[in-house]
Amino acid sequence: MSTNQFNSTPITPELVKEHGLNEEEYKLVLEIMGREPNINELGIFSVMWSEHCSYKSSKKWLKTLPTKADWVIQGPGENAGVIDIGDGQAAIFKMESHNHPSFIEPYQGAATGVGGIMRDVFTMGARPIANLNALRFGAPEHPKTRHLLSGVVEGIGGYGNCMGVPTIGGETNFHASYNGNILVNAMTVGLADTDNIFYSAAAGIGNPVVYVGSKTGRDGIHGATMASAEFDDDSDEKRPTVQVGDPFTEKLLLEACLELMATDMIVAIQDMGAAGLTSSSFEMASKGGVGVELWLDKVPMREEGMTPYELMLSESQERMLMVLKPGCEEAAKAIFDKWELDFAVIGTLTDTKRMVLKWHGELAGDLPIDPLAEASPEYDRPWEETPKQDRIDPASLSGKVDHIDALKTLIASPDLASRRWIWEQYDHLVMGNTIVRPGGDAGVVRVSGTNKGIAATTDCTPRYVMADPVEGGKQAVAEAYRNLIATGAKPLAITDNMNFGNPERPRIMGQFVGACKGIADACITLEFPVVSGNVSLYNETNGEGIMPTPAIGGVGVISDLAHHATIGLKAGEGALVMIGAATGELGQSLYLKTIEGREEGAPPPVDLNAEKRAGTLVRELIELGAVKTCHDIADGGLLVTVAEMCMAGKIGADVSLPEQGSEAAWLFGEDQGRYVIATSDPDKVLNAAASANVAAVIVGQIGGDAISIEGDAKVSVSDLRDLNEGWMPSFMADAT
Amino acid sequence: MKSAVILFPGINRENDAIAALKQATGTQPTLVWHGETELPNVDIIMVPGGFSYGDYLRCGAMAAKSPIMRAVADRASQGVTILGVCNGFQILTEAGLLPGALMRNASLKFICKNTHLKIENTTTRFTNQYGKGDVVDYPVAHHDGNYFADEDTLNRLEGEGRVVLRYCDANGAVDTETNLNGSQRNIAGIINEAGNVLGMMPHPENAIDPLHGGIDGRGLFKSMVEAVS
Numbered sequence: 001m002s003t004n005q006f007n008s009t010p011i012t013p014e015l016v017k018e019h020g021l022n023e024e025e026y027k028l029v030l031e032i033m034g035r036e037p038n039i040n041e042l043g044i045f046s047v048m049w050s051e052h053c054s055y056k057s058s059k060k061w062l063k064t065l066p067t068k069a070d071w072v073i074q075g076p077g078e079n080a081g082v083i084d085i086g087d088g089q090a091a092i093f094k095m096e097s098h099n100h101p102s103f104i105e106p107y108q109g110a111a112t113g114v115g116g117i118m119r120d121v122f123t124m125g126a127r128p129i130a131n132l133n134a135l136r137f138g139a140p141e142h143p144k145t146r147h148l149l150s151g152v153v154e155g156i157g158g159y160g161n162c163m164g165v166p167t168i169g170g171e172t173n174f175h176a177s178y179n180g181n182i183l184v185n186a187m188t189v190g191l192a193d194t195d196n197i198f199y200s201a202a203a204g205i206g207n208p209v210v211y212v213g214s215k216t217g218r219d220g221i222h223g224a225t226m227a228s229a230e231f232d233d234d235s236d237e238k239r240p241t242v243q244v245g246d247p248f249t250e251k252l253l254l255e256a257c258l259e260l261m262a263t264d265m266i267v268a269i270q271d272m273g274a275a276g277l278t279s280s281s282f283e284m285a286s287k288g289g290v291g292v293e294l295w296l297d298k299v300p301m302r303e304e305g306m307t308p309y310e311l312m313l314s315e316s317q318e319r320m321l322m323v324l325k326p327g328c329e330e331a332a333k334a335i336f337d338k339w340e341l342d343f344a345v346i347g348t349l350t351d352t353k354r355m356v357l358k359w360h361g362e363l364a365g366d367l368p369i370d371p372l373a374e375a376s377p378e379y380d381r382p383w384e385e386t387p388k389q390d391r392i393d394p395a396s397l398s399g400k401v402d403h404i405d406a407l408k409t410l411i412a413s414p415d416l417a418s419r420r421w422i423w424e425q426y427d428h429l430v431m432g433n434t435i436v437r438p439g440g441d442a443g444v445v446r447v448s449g450t451n452k453g454i455a456a457t458t459d460c461t462p463r464y465v466m467a468d469p470v471e472g473g474k475q476a477v478a479e480a481y482r483n484l485i486a487t488g489a490k491p492l493a494i495t496d497n498m499n500f501g502n503p504e505r506p507r508i509m510g511q512f513v514g515a516c517k518g519i520a521d522a523c524i525t526l527e528f529p530v531v532s533g534n535v536s537l538y539n540e541t542n543g544e545g546i547m548p549t550p551a552i553g554g555v556g557v558i559s560d561l562a563h564h565a566t567i568g569l570k571a572g573e574g575a576l577v578m579i580g581a582a583t584g585e586l587g588q589s590l591y592l593k594t595i596e597g598r599e600e601g602a603p604p605p606v607d608l609n610a611e612k613r614a615g616t617l618v619r620e621l622i623e624l625g626a627v628k629t630c631h632d633i634a635d636g637g638l639l640v641t642v643a644e645m646c647m648a649g650k651i652g653a654d655v656s657l658p659e660q661g662s663e664a665a666w667l668f669g670e671d672q673g674r675y676v677i678a679t680s681d682p683d684k685v686l687n688a689a690a691s692a693n694v695a696a697v698i699v700g701q702i703g704g705d706a707i708s709i710e711g712d713a714k715v716s717v718s719d720l721r722d723l724n725e726g727w728m729p730s731f732m733a734d735a736t
Numbered sequence: 737m738k739s740a741v742i743l744f745p746g747i748n749r750e751n752d753a754i755a756a757l758k759q760a761t762g763t764q765p766t767l768v769w770h771g772e773t774e775l776p777n778v779d780i781i782m783v784p785g786g787f788s789y790g791d792y793l794r795c796g797a798m799a800a801k802s803p804i805m806r807a808v809a810d811r812a813s814q815g816v817t818i819l820g821v822c823n824g825f826q827i828l829t830e831a832g833l834l835p836g837a838l839m840r841n842a843s844l845k846f847i848c849k850n851t852h853l854k855i856e857n858t859t860t861r862f863t864n865q866y867g868k869g870d871v872v873d874y875p876v877a878h879h880d881g882n883y884f885a886d887e888d889t890l891n892r893l894e895g896e897g898r899v900v901l902r903y904c905d906a907n908g909a910v911d912t913e914t915n916l917n918g919s920q921r922n923i924a925g926i927i928n929e930a931g932n933v934l935g936m937m938p939h940p941e942n943a944i945d946p947l948h949g950g951i952d953g954r955g956l957f958k959s960m961v962e963a964v965s
Contacts, residue, residue, distance in 0.1 A: 154845075157846050158846075161787070161846055161848075161877070161879075162746070162748075162787040162790060162791075163748065164748020164749065164786060164787075246790070247787075247790065248745075248746050248787060248789065248790025248792065249790075251745075251746055251748065251787070251790075252745055252746075339745065340745070423848075424847060424848055424849050425845050425846045425847070425848070426846070426848060427846070427848045427877040428848055429848060429875050429877055429939070429942050429948075430748055430749055430752070430785075430877060430942075431749075431751065431752065432749075432751065432752035432755055432941065432942055432944075432945075432948070434948075435947050435948075437949075446947065448751075561947060
């Protein structure tokens with residue numbers, strides 16, 4: 001070996017520990033290398049085997065998720081998932097977390113999260129056409145919450161708005177369990193032609209390895225390792241590991257890549273995300289079964305005096321690695337010159353199946369590719385099942401709050417208050433194809449030049465997952481399904497973003513295992529496979545973990561936008577019909593929490609077969625043009641759902657009470673698998689439901705300018721709207 | 737009827753502009769790259785919205801110095817109809833084709849929502865399809881739409897009927913309450929002295945299809961077509 005120059009740094013046990021490798025793992029490093037690694041090689045093992053890059057705690061369980069359907073073109077394992085949406089077109093999408101960096105530096109953390117997920121999508125040849133996000137913050141009263149919320153929202157807007165991709169949906173929760181670990185999950189949906197999708201497997205010995213985009217700086221070094229550890233009180237010191245985003249450069253990179261992709265010059269392409277050049281080069285080589293020689297001194301550098309170690313580990317943004325067909329270098333470079341982006345040939349493919357790093361002609365590292373990329377550790381971590389909780393008996397309610405007062409309180413609570421303050425900071429209209437804007441069940445964008453729509457949503461109810469990971473996992477998938485159905489879309493596939501605490505604790509690992517089981521069950525019954533995803537573990541601070549949050553991003557297709565539904569009531573629609581059965585499940589409901597002050601009980605169970613029948617019925621009614629107004633029943637239950645439909649349509653409604661049983665459980669229970677639709681022909685809906693073996697009942701009548709319960713106890717729609725719209729602006733204005 | 741859309745690096749509403757022009761003119765507009773020095777022979781030129789050069793200096797300042805802007809200025813002086821929307825408005829003010837400047841929104845936040853606008857002058861080549869005092873509904877999507885000019889300039893603009901659009905409510909009330917972004921005198925759009933260049937912050941090109949939730953924007957494009965044909 002002639003790696004002497006880089007052997008000057010002694011590899012001490014402390015240094016190994018600083019690189020996040022435990023003793024067992026380092027033993028494996030020595031075995032694979034057959035010698036002591038140098039510092040560059042140690043750094044590479046460190047990031048490649050970080051939880052973030054290797055999925056070492058989670059992959060045993062991720063493998064159990066269903067990933068196949070006739071319309072799935074590419075499941076998990078590539079930069080993003082790909083589904084066929086007909087007419088020779090594909091939707092390419094994924095959701096990814098940027099939790100740790102966003103807590104440390106909210107603007108840049110969130111911005112680069114958005115930038116990273118868009119790169120994952122356009123790397124595959126798709127133009128991004130919609131962004132969404134799933135955000136979790138600490139309790140509203142926590143001193144950091146406003147600062148983090150404001151920074152994250154500005155960061156998401158700052159990046160997405162500049163890129164010219166509409167942000168059409170998302171969700172935001174507040175809970176004390178996120179006080180020390182916020183969650184920022186960003187999702188992008190792109191559109192490509194099915195015959196022009198790009199993959200990452202390198203091929204062609206001797207083909208040039210090309211670097212394009214921004215120059216490499218010292219930002220984000222060890223970001224992946226940072227994202228694989230718990231926080232403590234000194235986490236602010238990790239600020240330098242957060243990357244800095246440049247959306248303008250990414251916009252140029254997007255246009256340049258799509259221009260190059262319209263030619264026939266690319267063999268393989270991969271974005272440089274977590275673990276930068278290391279991860280992208282190893283993944284491309286490993287998938288293609290080839291070796292790579294990299295000339296690190298040729299990498300475009302932002303700063304002087306950068307070392308091979310820094311170049312391999314930097315997470316500078318807005319960069320791509322490509323393998324080109326031989327002889328295409330000049331023509332490809334001309335495109336990047338036009339967009340004023342760096343373009344450098346930094347290596348070549350070899351037949352050695354090794355990664356050889358050169359620095360001004362000298363050897364700086366030499367590692368086998370497959371053992372690193374594929375033989376990374378896989379743990380079967382011990383796990384404990386979450387103890388089941390009892391169903392809440394409605395008789396245990398204090399019942400001291402009047403129903404309309406409870407509605408007013410709920411609708412203005414942090415859990416249910418309007419998120420308009422957030423989504424009006426996102427350009428949700430650019431591209432001119434936004435058909436259903438944020439604030440409804442799912443966002444819908446038109447496929448340009450057609451009358452087809454793509455619906456997308458993000459969903460999870462962490463308090464259900466906490467109480468029962470299996471039912472909660474099912475519910476997250478079912479709610480995404482329901483939100484797509486409610487717009488009239490056929491749900492096609494999901495991306496999952498698994499946010500959990502420290503998997504080394506059996507209780508947390510049990511949450512992960514349970515959620516995977518629930519997700520898998522729901523995906524199978526609903527024919528709604530997982531095509532991409534991301535895992536974020538170690539969301540803990542000083543030993544306190546977050547609520548388990550497997551965020552689900554769902555995508556569906558509306559075949560004819562002339563027939564789609566929105567949540568706002570429309571004049572002339574007489575009756576409100578509830579689709580789906582209710583037994584009054586109050587466990588973990590917002591009513592129980594907000595009105596009764598109890599966070600407990602079994603969450604509402606999900607009957608997947610009933611879910612499928614109800615969903616199919618509702619979608620068919622919308623497709624037939626029989627229903628224009630539909631809203632799924634979720635947080636807050638029936639009365640909150642009707643109130644949201646009234647507020648969106650600025651029309652009142654009268655809601656009926658059940659003949660028997662608890663009124664509160666009927667009005668505020670969160671039973672799953674339900675929708676409210678408004679119709680001028682309720683008999684038609686009830687008959688269709690009866691023949692589809694779906695429960696359906698008239699629950700109210702539309703009209704007037706107030707919401708009432710059996711003619712009594714009114715609140716005007718405009719007063720309710722003021723309450724609903726008022727909370728977040730006044731909360732954010734109180735920032736000190 | 738021929739039209740051109742200018743493309744600067746970082747512009748992102750060029751396809752929205754193309755869709756609206758195509759709908760109004762019946763022909764596909766020509767996309768012109770910022771590095772060009774010559775424009776094709778066209779009746780309408782549109783400078784679309786986005787983030788030219790990332791808005792990293794002042795919004796529009798870099799794009800205003802692009803080679804193509806000399807050609808745009810020449811056409812402006814020849815009387816060609818020129819529409820600048822959002823970043824396009826900012827670029828036209830930075831290029832000196834329109835007076836004033838667009839500052840950061842008074843809220844200091846990006847604003848994306850629909851807003852009502854009062855058509856103050858229906859005799860322009862951009863608004864001849866609307867009635868005097870009409871209230872229209874277009875979306876806005878900007879961070880820097882807060883129009884500023886000195887008092888003399890504002891008085892002159894008002895006196896010459898060059899304030900074309902103002903932020904208002906559904907009833908046409910123009911006041912502080914309905915001032916979306918802090919603009920002087922609620923100004924949302926102005927024309928140049930010769931009346932052939934309009935700069936505006938709202939996006940008529942995103943209100944041309946019933947599926948957008950409204951088609952009020954069509955009138956503005958139709959006006960240009962009527963005026964030049």
